[in-house]
Amino acid sequence: MRCGVILPGASMAPLHLRHRAGASGSGAGALGWTPVKNPGLRAAGLKTRAAVEEGGKVGASFYDLLGISEGGSLEEIKRAYKKMARKYHPDVSPPDLAGEYTRRFIELQEAYETLSDPGRRAMYDRDLARGLQFALSSRRRFDQELEEKAAWRNRWQDQLETLKMRSMQRDSMENLSWGARMRRQRDE
Amino acid sequence: MAFSSFSYPCNLMVVGASDPQKQSLFASSLFGGASDLLCFHQQHRLLKGRKRSCISASLSEGGEYHSQRPPTPLLDTINYPIHMKNLSIKELKQLADEVRSDVIFHVSKTGGHLGSSLGVVELTVALHYVFNAPQDKMLWDVGHQSYPHKILTGRRDKMHTMRQTNGLSGFTKRSESEYDSFGTGHSSTSISAALGMAVGRDLKGRKNSVIAVIGDGAMTAGQAYEAMNNAGYLDSDMIVILNDNKQVSLPTANLDGPIPPVGALSSALSRLQSSRPLRELREVAKGVTKQIGGPMHEIAAKVDEYARGMISGSGSTLFEELGLYYIGPVDGHNMDDLVTILKEVKSTKTTGPVLIHVVTEKGRGYPYAERAADKYHGVTKFDPATGKQFKGSAPTQSYTNYFAEALIAEAEADKDIVAIHAAMGGGTGLNYFLRRFPERCFDVGIAEQHAVTFAAGLACEGLKPFCAIYSSFLQRAYDQVIHDVDLQKLPVRFAMDRAGLVGADGPTHSGSFDVTYMACLPNMVVMAPSDEAELFHMVATAAAINDRPSCFRYPRGNGIGAPLPPGNKGVPLEIGKGRVLIEGERVALLGYGTAVQSCFAAASLIESHGLRITVADARFCKPLDQALIRGLAKSHEVLITVEEGSIGGFGSHVAQFMALDGLLDGTTKWRPIVLPDRYIDHGAPVDQMVEAGLTPAHIAATVFNILGQTREALEIMS
Numbered sequence: 001m002r003c004g005v006i007l008p009g010a011s012m013a014p015l016h017l018r019h020r021a022g023a024s025g026s027g028a029g030a031l032g033w034t035p036v037k038n039p040g041l042r043a044a045g046l047k048t049r050a051a052v053e054e055g056g057k058v059g060a061s062f063y064d065l066l067g068i069s070e071g072g073s074l075e076e077i078k079r080a081y082k083k084m085a086r087k088y089h090p091d092v093s094p095p096d097l098a099g100e101y102t103r104r105f106i107e108l109q110e111a112y113e114t115l116s117d118p119g120r121r122a123m124y125d126r127d128l129a130r131g132l133q134f135a136l137s138s139r140r141r142f143d144q145e146l147e148e149k150a151a152w153r154n155r156w157q158d159q160l161e162t163l164k165m166r167s168m169q170r171d172s173m174e175n176l177s178w179g180a181r182m183r184r185q186r187d188e
Numbered sequence: 189m190a191f192s193s194f195s196y197p198c199n200l201m202v203v204g205a206s207d208p209q210k211q212s213l214f215a216s217s218l219f220g221g222a223s224d225l226l227c228f229h230q231q232h233r234l235l236k237g238r239k240r241s242c243i244s245a246s247l248s249e250g251g252e253y254h255s256q257r258p259p260t261p262l263l264d265t266i267n268y269p270i271h272m273k274n275l276s277i278k279e280l281k282q283l284a285d286e287v288r289s290d291v292i293f294h295v296s297k298t299g300g301h302l303g304s305s306l307g308v309v310e311l312t313v314a315l316h317y318v319f320n321a322p323q324d325k326m327l328w329d330v331g332h333q334s335y336p337h338k339i340l341t342g343r344r345d346k347m348h349t350m351r352q353t354n355g356l357s358g359f360t361k362r363s364e365s366e367y368d369s370f371g372t373g374h375s376s377t378s379i380s381a382a383l384g385m386a387v388g389r390d391l392k393g394r395k396n397s398v399i400a401v402i403g404d405g406a407m408t409a410g411q412a413y414e415a416m417n418n419a420g421y422l423d424s425d426m427i428v429i430l431n432d433n434k435q436v437s438l439p440t441a442n443l444d445g446p447i448p449p450v451g452a453l454s455s456a457l458s459r460l461q462s463s464r465p466l467r468e469l470r471e472v473a474k475g476v477t478k479q480i481g482g483p484m485h486e487i488a489a490k491v492d493e494y495a496r497g498m499i500s501g502s503g504s505t506l507f508e509e510l511g512l513y514y515i516g517p518v519d520g521h522n523m524d525d526l527v528t529i530l531k532e533v534k535s536t537k538t539t540g541p542v543l544i545h546v547v548t549e550k551g552r553g554y555p556y557a558e559r560a561a562d563k564y565h566g567v568t569k570f571d572p573a574t575g576k577q578f579k580g581s582a583p584t585q586s587y588t589n590y591f592a593e594a595l596i597a598e599a600e601a602d603k604d605i606v607a608i609h610a611a612m613g614g615g616t617g618l619n620y621f622l623r624r625f626p627e628r629c630f631d632v633g634i635a636e637q638h639a640v641t642f643a644a645g646l647a648c649e650g651l652k653p654f655c656a657i658y659s660s661f662l663q664r665a666y667d668q669v670i671h672d673v674d675l676q677k678l679p680v681r682f683a684m685d686r687a688g689l690v691g692a693d694g695p696t697h698s699g700s701f702d703v704t705y706m707a708c709l710p711n712m713v714v715m716a717p718s719d720e721a722e723l724f725h726m727v728a729t730a731a732a733i734n735d736r737p738s739c740f741r742y743p744r745g746n747g748i749g750a751p752l753p754p755g756n757k758g759v760p761l762e763i764g765k766g767r768v769l770i771e772g773e774r775v776a777l778l779g780y781g782t783a784v785q786s787c788f789a790a791a792s793l794i795e796s797h798g799l800r801i802t803v804a805d806a807r808f809c810k811p812l813d814q815a816l817i818r819g820l821a822k823s824h825e826v827l828i829t830v831e832e833g834s835i836g837g838f839g840s841h842v843a844q845f846m847a848l849d850g851l852l853d854g855t856t857k858w859r860p861i862v863l864p865d866r867y868i869d870h871g872a873p874v875d876q877m878v879e880a881g882l883t884p885a886h887i888a889a890t891v892f893n894i895l896g897q898t899r900e901a902l903e904i905m906s
Contacts, residue, residue, distance in 0.1 A: 117434075149519050149522070152516075152517050152518065152519060153525065155516075155517075156515050156516055156517075156518055156525075156529060159513075159514070159515045159516075160515065160529065160532045160533075163513055163515065163532070163533070163536055163539060163542070164532070164536055166513075167536045167537055167538050167539055170538040170539075170540065171538050175423070177421070177422065177423030177540075178387075178421075178422045178423060178424070179390065179422050179423030179424040179425065179540060180423055180538075182390040182391070182424070183390070183425075183538055186390070186393050186395075
């Protein structure tokens with residue numbers, strides 16, 4: 001994230017990062033201030049493996065598959081998908097091309113599912129920006145989900161800690177909210 | 189380890205192991221062995237990836253779920269939440285699985301809301317484990333996801349009566365159980381009520397917790413924000429659980445596939461889920477705090493908050509700005525996470541209002557529901573093993589479908605016609621309209637007030653908006669109807685579905701009051717069709733009325749088989765003109781809306797006793813067909829007005845007119861037949877009509893009573 005906050009004692013950062021248990025799994029924490037790239041390094045390993053295993057189409061992004069630009073709106077995506085789906089659907093494809101068309105169709109569906117969901121599209125765009133363009137397989141999606149869940153866990157653990165911290169100061173005399181007043185009264 | 193988060197059958201093998209006989213039974217009925225179990229899982233996982241397919245690929249038809257209710261040893265020991273307190277997390281997970289199968293099997297027998305209940309099974313179990321209902325108040329917004337809650341709070345043995353006459357309500361209901369803290373049915377009321385309970389608790393000096401569970405769909409309604417805003421200001425301790433399953437509209441699919449969530453809030457919530465937490469910056473801030481320590485603690489805390497606000501997803505600041513402390517997103521199907529968080533929050537002494545953002549999957553744990561585009565939101569009875577619903581075949585379609593067809597026909601002819609609904613594309617039939625005219629159908633989310641004023645704005649620009657909102661949901665937007673539409677005489681058309689009694693949904697959803705509240709408005713044209721053909725004509729009439737607002741009401745249910753106009757295109761009726769359907773003598777039944785059908789049936793009951801009475805269809809409540817009423821009053825001894833609405837509606841308008849016109853000064857009698865002055869509980873439509881006294885038998889008995897032929901009246905009623 002592009003936060004331009006300058007913290008006192010920032011030079012202590014690398015020490016701290018190195019000691020941190022790699023919850024997001026980056027061994028390259030000592031590199032310093034590159035949090036965005038770090039999680040991707042581990043994930044890149046998984047993705048490459050998956051691509052090699054499944055012979056995924058290298059080089060064609062979902063946007064290419066659908067034939068739209070990367071900034072396409074949901075309407076464009078839908079329209080493009082419908083157009084292509086009508087062409088490549090197994091029921092209407094010419095019999096000799098059925099196998100290839102069906103594969104295409106499945107890829108199209110995957111592309112549509114990813115791009116029509118804003119959360120997944122955001123993730124996909126990020127991966128794209130890092131140069132990883134493989135078609136998502138359901139197994140890779142599973143890995144990504146695990147990663148995501150781990151990230152969530154970290155976040156709410158932080159939030160709970162902060163909640164506890166804040167609750168200590170919550171009902172100090174400066175807090176004039178109705179709730180604080182009632183709590184002070186109740187605790188007397 | 190990976191399999192622990194997998195779906196249901198894996199854990200079930202553990203459950204079955206305790207009883208060798210039963211294990212062999214359902215092992216064979218399920219998979220026939222462990223190896224099959226594994227490849228089933230892989231297949232399931234792959235299939236899961238395809239779940240959004242609107243064209244069904246070759247899915248296996250054969251049982252992906254049990255055909256018979258599996259044993260539920262743990263659930264059998266639990267009647268009330270207090271029995272859960274000694275369970276381990278592992279047992280809680282098993283309990284969740286058992287509750288899930290219990291919900292599925294019960295709903296398969298009774299019909300009801302399935303998908304939403306399946307999504308909150310883990311959440312319900314975790315809540316009841318951590319908190320102590322009924323002292324701790326739990327509020328379920330809308331209430332249709334409360335089936336697991338009911339199972340765990342002493343109503344498991346009554347689940348087979350769900351949504352039936354004299355049975356459990358499909359929503360939470362205070363009079364049903366002390367564990368139901370607040371009655372729900374309409375959405376977005378839970379945070380307001382929870383805040384009220386929290387403040388009440390504070391004033392009374394009590395110490396219980398208050399928890400509101402609200403979905404992301406219900407979050408789109410304004411009342412949720414009004415409540416959160418007030419909660420942030422008052423700073424009273426309470427917990428709001430935002431159950432986010434990305435399903436905003438109901439049912440959660442249109443005809444061509446799942447509906448992407450409407451509104452900007454959903455993408456904000458999505459961004460929340462996908463933004464990577466930059467722990468590093470916060471770690472630094474914490475490290476700094478530790479280094480500085482002591483007196484600089486407050487400054488460091490401020491830095492921490494500042495950094496936190498910048499780092500956390502752009503959506504959480506929305507809730508933070510409103511004054512709620514945001515925690516999440518949390519995996520709503522992970523029992524460990526849920527229990528940890530709830531325990532932490534409960535044990536924190538003063539929290540103020542806290543919002544826990546829980547991400548769940550609607551229909552989770554039942555493969556057919558997970559795959560269905562509408563996630564099996566509302567289902568009829570179905571077969572658990574195959575997921576096939578038993579849809580009764582009726583000779584006619586529902587009024588909802590007829591309305592959609594009529595509107596499409598009108599919109600083909602007139603390009604100014606647009607349709608608006610509030611997150612009810614399936615329920616109002618406007619999904620068909622959306623498919624035909626994607627640019628002219630507007631789903632505003634659960635925001636009826638906004639929908640009405642939005643329609644008013646459209647009308648200002650010369651468009652012809654049709655607001656399709658259920659009669660009971662339009663109650664929310666009453667001021668907008670009066671102030672924004674009627675006062676300014678803007679030509680907005682209201683299509684009020686689910687008018688009258690609605691059966692299994694009960695009084696929260698019944699449209700008992702719309703005739704009353706619409707007909708008293710000065711500029712409104714109020715009409716009601718007596719059958720589906722009339723509905724087509726009234727849609728055309730409404731389309732033609734362009735100088736004032738108009739509305740028409742139609743009930744839940746199917747048509748009677750009247751012949752439809754050619755091309756589905758109705759012919760506009762003459763405004764303020766009713767019609768006489770049967771010419772008779774002595775008594776006239778003047779029906780409004782589909783009550784006319786009951787009048788027909790009553791007339792034939794009476795005819796078998798040798799009296800032929802008149803039956804008329806008023807068609808319009810406003811303006812009334814004065815000539816018709818005068819004629820009927822002058823040529824009959826008794827005029828009975830029949831409607832499926834409350835006092836103050838059609839009958840009252842007729843009485844007012846008759847009084848002013850001097851028609852009541854002679855020997856003519858007027859009697860009203862309306863809904864009684866009490867709420868009619870949920871049940872089968874037939875039972876409800878009996879309870880309300882609106883059946884043909886009741887009408888016929890009323891006729892005989894007035895004529896003094898009490899013996900015939902008693903005969904009919906027994």
